Amino acid sequence: MKDFPSCFGENAVQVADSSSSNSNCTKTAQNLVICVYQCLIRGKSCLISITWSKSLMGQGLSVGVDDSSNQCICKVDIKPWVFSKRRGSKSLQAYSCKVDVFWDLSSAKFGVGPEPLEGFYVCVVVDRQMIMLLGDLKKEAYKKTNAIPLASNAVFVAKKEHVFGKRLFGNKAVFCDNGQVHDLVIECDTSSVSDPCLVIRIDTKTVMQIKRLKWKFRGNCTILVDGFAVEVYWDVYNWLYGNGASLGNAVFMFRTCLSEHKLWVSQPVSDENMLQSFSQRFSETKLKGLGFSLMLHAWKNE
Incomplete structure (x- = not known):
């Protein structure tokens, strides 16, 4: 059941299989929240998928970009952490341009689920333009990235x-x-x-x-x-x-x-x-x- 962008691969797809009998694997897979945003990169429609995960190792984060045909263009996978990787950035390539992903979860507060409640930002910058910005630390995000706000931001279209x-x-x-x-x-x-x-x-x-x-x-x-x-x-x-x-x-x-x-x-x-x-x-x-x-x-x- 490939109901989410291909960047997440077959392991993420299996989360949707309600007939799975392996309870241990299922319980691990359940600790996922996937949010999908629709936006434009250089005039081309694309989907940015944010996956929040939670395991015994800590919180994890993945950011993937799919094109309009649901094919993965690029992806950054921030593995679960305990005391590291709570802040950082990574550059990717999409549509022949540089896509920068920034995140800061060093002060993030979490509830029972894997998705942060406050004290964080995750953003995607293309050509110094803020394509997508999540979280409540917006001033910190703009200061870190030196990005220009866009009149039209990414649109939240799906959540699982x-x-x-x-x-x-x-x-x-x-x-x-x-x-x-x-x-x-x-x-x-x-x-x-x-x-x-x-x-x-x-x-x-x-x-x-x-x-x-x-x-x-x-x-x-x-x-x-x-x-x-x-x-x-x-x-x-x-x-x-x-x-x-x-x-x-x-x-x-x-x-x-x-x-x-x-x-x-x-x-x-x-x-x-x-x-x-x-x-x-x-x-x-x-x-x-x-x-x-x-x-x-x-x-x-x-």
């Missing part, structure tokens, strides 16, 4: 991450670039009830409720968030019919459409290739600029 819980799966979520941060809660009790129900709440408001889940373990519907039409896809088959060490994760995708006419024709999604379908729609979002996609892998704690 993992959430954990027994019945409730909570997460902070946005549904468009520079959008409002919402409290997203997915609720599903598959262990103590005979007829499970799937409920999704945004800012405590119920926006979706699916009953008779054993018959509707895969599907899609449309909700409204911040005035946008958001298509919600779910696949909870593994929650209902997995067992023991092979119990996999459920997959949810929230895709914001820029306008109503760009919504897919309403069709029930119930085939076994749900994850491949997610992948295709996710790629469409990134490459065609149709909106924003948030993909969540939800794991039930033992």
Whole structure:
């Protein structure tokens, strides 16, 4: 399932395989957050992918650049650190020009996940122009790089991450670039009830409720968030019919459409290739600029 830029290689792709039975490898792979930004480099559309990782060795970071055909142009891989490599830079080549990647996480504060909360910056500079800038230390980033701000910055188009819980799966979520941060809660009790129900709440408001889940373990519907039409896809088959060490994760995708006419024709999604379908729609979002996609892998704690 190649639903993310090719710079991440096959190891990153395997994170999306919910049928994996190797629990140790799966738990390691779960500690990833991938953010994708669309931007222009010398007038050519490209995707910049930021992968945050977490392991026993510490925090890790990868920055990759893909072209419009989803082919990797260049990549810098900052391996997990404990006391080193928290600040630095690296020069790459893309579109016959120099691409400089700068990062400073020496004062970064982290939560339970691999993505920093504050006290950091990661930026990409091309021809002394700031193509992309993440983090709250913006003044420090401009001082370090001597870069010129661009009128049009990189656009946040996709995110993939993992959430954990027994019945409730909570997460902070946005549904468009520079959008409002919402409290997203997915609720599903598959262990103590005979007829499970799937409920999704945004800012405590119920926006979706699916009953008779054993018959509707895969599907899609449309909700409204911040005035946008958001298509919600779910696949909870593994929650209902997995067992023991092979119990996999459920997959949810929230895709914001820029306008109503760009919504897919309403069709029930119930085939076994749900994850491949997610992948295709996710790629469409990134490459065609149709909106924003948030993909969540939800794991039930033992």
